[in-house]
Amino acid sequence: MNDALHARARSSSAAADPAIELRQVRKVFGESVALDEISLDIERGEFFSLLGPSGCGKSTTLNLIGGFEAPSSGDVRIEGRSVAETPPYERPVNTVFQSYALFPHMTVAENVEFGLRMKGIARAERQAAASEMLRMVSLEGYETRRPAQLSGGQRQRVALARALVNHPSVLLLDEPLGALDLKLRKQMQIELTRLQRQVGITFVYVTHDQEEAMAMSDRIGVMNRGRLLQVGTPSEIYDRPTHRFVMEFIGAANSFEGRLERQADGIGAIDVDGVGRLRGLISGNIGERARAALLVRPEKVRLKFDGRPAGNGEIEGAISHVSRLGFITHYTVRLDGGQDVLSYRLADSTEGDAGALDEGRRVVLSWKEEDARIFRSDEES
Amino acid sequence: MTAGRADIGVHAREQTSLWGLFPMVVVQLALFVVPIAIMFVYSFWTTQNYQVIREWTLANYLVFFESWTYPSVLFRTLWMSAVITIATLCFAYPFAYWIARYTQRWQKILLGAVVLSFWTSGLLRAYAWMALLGHGGIINKGLMQIGVIDEPLTFLLYNPFPVILVMTYFSLPFAAITIFASLEKMDWALVDAAADLGANPVRTFWFVTLPQTIPGVISAAILTFVPLMGMFFVPLLVGNPSSAMIAPLIANLMQAFQLGLGAAMSFIVAVVVMIIIVVAWRYIRLERP
Numbered sequence A: 001m002n003d004a005l006h007a008r009a010r011s012s013s014a015a016a017d018p019a020i021e022l023r024q025v026r027k028v029f030g031e032s033v034a035l036d037e038i039s040l041d042i043e044r045g046e047f048f049s050l051l052g053p054s055g056c057g058k059s060t061t062l063n064l065i066g067g068f069e070a071p072s073s074g075d076v077r078i079e080g081r082s083v084a085e086t087p088p089y090e091r092p093v094n095t096v097f098q099s100y101a102l103f104p105h106m107t108v109a110e111n112v113e114f115g116l117r118m119k120g121i122a123r124a125e126r127q128a129a130a131s132e133m134l135r136m137v138s139l140e141g142y143e144t145r146r147p148a149q150l151s152g153g154q155r156q157r158v159a160l161a162r163a164l165v166n167h168p169s170v171l172l173l174d175e176p177l178g179a180l181d182l183k184l185r186k187q188m189q190i191e192l193t194r195l196q197r198q199v200g201i202t203f204v205y206v207t208h209d210q211e212e213a214m215a216m217s218d219r220i221g222v223m224n225r226g227r228l229l230q231v232g233t234p235s236e237i238y239d240r241p242t243h244r245f246v247m248e249f250i251g252a253a254n255s256f257e258g259r260l261e262r263q264a265d266g267i268g269a270i271d272v273d274g275v276g277r278l279r280g281l282i283s284g285n286i287g288e289r290a291r292a293a294l295l296v297r298p299e300k301v302r303l304k305f306d307g308r309p310a311g312n313g314e315i316e317g318a319i320s321h322v323s324r325l326g327f328i329t330h331y332t333v334r335l336d337g338g339q340d341v342l343s344y345r346l347a348d349s350t351e352g353d354a355g356a357l358d359e360g361r362r363v364v365l366s367w368k369e370e371d372a373r374i375f376r377s378d379e380e381s
Numbered sequence B: 001m002t003a004g005r006a007d008i009g010v011h012a013r014e015q016t017s018l019w020g021l022f023p024m025v026v027v028q029l030a031l032f033v034v035p036i037a038i039m040f041v042y043s044f045w046t047t048q049n050y051q052v053i054r055e056w057t058l059a060n061y062l063v064f065f066e067s068w069t070y071p072s073v074l075f076r077t078l079w080m081s082a083v084i085t086i087a088t089l090c091f092a093y094p095f096a097y098w099i100a101r102y103t104q105r106w107q108k109i110l111l112g113a114v115v116l117s118f119w120t121s122g123l124l125r126a127y128a129w130m131a132l133l134g135h136g137g138i139i140n141k142g143l144m145q146i147g148v149i150d151e152p153l154t155f156l157l158y159n160p161f162p163v164i165l166v167m168t169y170f171s172l173p174f175a176a177i178t179i180f181a182s183l184e185k186m187d188w189a190l191v192d193a194a195a196d197l198g199a200n201p202v203r204t205f206w207f208v209t210l211p212q213t214i215p216g217v218i219s220a221a222i223l224t225f226v227p228l229m230g231m232f233f234v235p236l237l238v239g240n241p242s243s244a245m246i247a248p249l250i251a252n253l254m255q256a257f258q259l260g261l262g263a264a265m266s267f268i269v270a271v272v273v274m275i276i277i278v279v280a281w282r283y284i285r286l287e288r289p
């Protein structure tokens, strides 16, 4: 593809600087802090997702990069150049807005051509570019329609075409699939990742859907309450979360509260009332005997239906609920202390006697100590 | 984007609750249709020695079109109204834009102040302007005091300029409120989108903001223009006495008991105004399907 070559040539020519750099960026609205000292590098050609709950500052971050808001302090750089003085219409980025923001009084073709028209590109040339871009997003033949005559998914693709046709250095996408139904969303996720590989443009993708971020991204930045907690590949974020919030926000986790007792090699143990002594990897700085929380993912919790707990981290309970979801089965185990623990098993698992794991059955739970993580429990985010 | 669906909703509601319009129909009949009808009838009658002669004739219309005198008054009024309307829009739009975009906490107070100006007597404000613009008015006195001029400026009163100035000032609140309403409805993300796609503020206004608010601008233009066709005391107070407007002329005829001619003229004005409204209305309809 011509476009892909174009983009790749550019990204290799000046590969030294990241596509986007945020340097200790703060954004304050009146009294409230929307972004708190965000520092982040986004590499060229990367599919980077900003993930976090509603109101955590994802759109604000995009607005700072796009130039629709100015940072209260700190610096935003695009391809090595500070853009503090650059208005949005001079930045080499384009945006797919949360609401798409298609111009209702223009046709699909006029919408897509708008950016090229502003650059002063001749009519014939921009018509050709727009129709090629519309073909790329499978919308050929829709040129003369108005946005009001399109479905949600089609509008989304027009918004994408309208941004991509300008060959921006960076494409900002603010929950572009948020308004679509589940099936269309899955389909568009695949199309978007394919398109991103094809054009080689850096994507900064905002979502509050962790599955979407995991499925599409090269790297993810997890945000909460205006702070950037962790940046990493999907598997780093999932397997080695640095914050309790990250672990609980991305995938499910069982948690136990207690006081930390440090042991060798970064391993700690906490004593949980009525449960016993549980072990896991210590994350971050936690004082000896400080209150801590041990978290372990359900798929790491093993179930044994026979035998007694052997003492080193094994705990006992009775199955209180079973839901069979096809290839995977969710077991809820009520511990003798009253707490519920989730455990996921593949349905064809040969471990133990799967058929006998029914409600009321007494079982022993255990996990590898490196599969559980211990965080400060007073950590607020 | 949801315009299509909203329209369907409006149509459905129109059909189900036609009876809800009943009071409005009564009011329209009483205040609009009946007076126009009476006027229409009178325009075919004549008067002699303060007596109405109830014989059907086109004499009044012939008198109007016979010479250039009366049509010229109508055209002057149309022309002045058009100029004032354009001047009003030129001031109202930036003002409305500023209120809609850049005032948050003050927005309600500012809008309140604008609405409040509807309630102050127009006559009073016209006299206030005369005090400002007159020979011994504040402007002339001030300018003479600081030595910019030696003699009072004469163009400040009794010519078209003060009429345009004062009528623009009178029309401003209506137009500003109307344009504000359409700016308020607009999706401001469109403005961001235009900037994102490389449009500087001027081009953003031209390609996005103005097209998006054009129905509001046209409504404001009608709301300004139509009452201007009836402007009465301002041209009498600050205008040139020899270049009359149509409404004072009609009032004169009526006072002189030329009821038929006055009614014919009124009816001609009403027809002209209605044609303008219909054309503008159709334009809005075409713009926003």
Ligand SMILES: Nc1ncnc2c1ncn2[C@@H]1O[C@H](COP(=O)(O)OP(=O)(O)OP(=O)(O)O)[C@@H](O)[C@H]1O
Residues within 6 Å of the ligand: A029, A033, A034, A052, A053, A054, A055, A056, A057, A058, A059, A060, A061, A208
């Ligand atoms: N213009 C503004 N004025 C005041 N507060 C604002 C403004 N824009 C955003 N905020 C606040 O900043 C915080 C972050 O908002 P932001 O829109 O970035 O959230 P988000 O992560 O995009 O959320 P969502 O997923 O709901 O879109 C919120 O608490 C919000 O209320």
Ligand SMILES: [Mg+2]
Residues within 6 Å of the ligand: A058, A059, A060, A098, A174
């Ligand atoms: Mg948002």
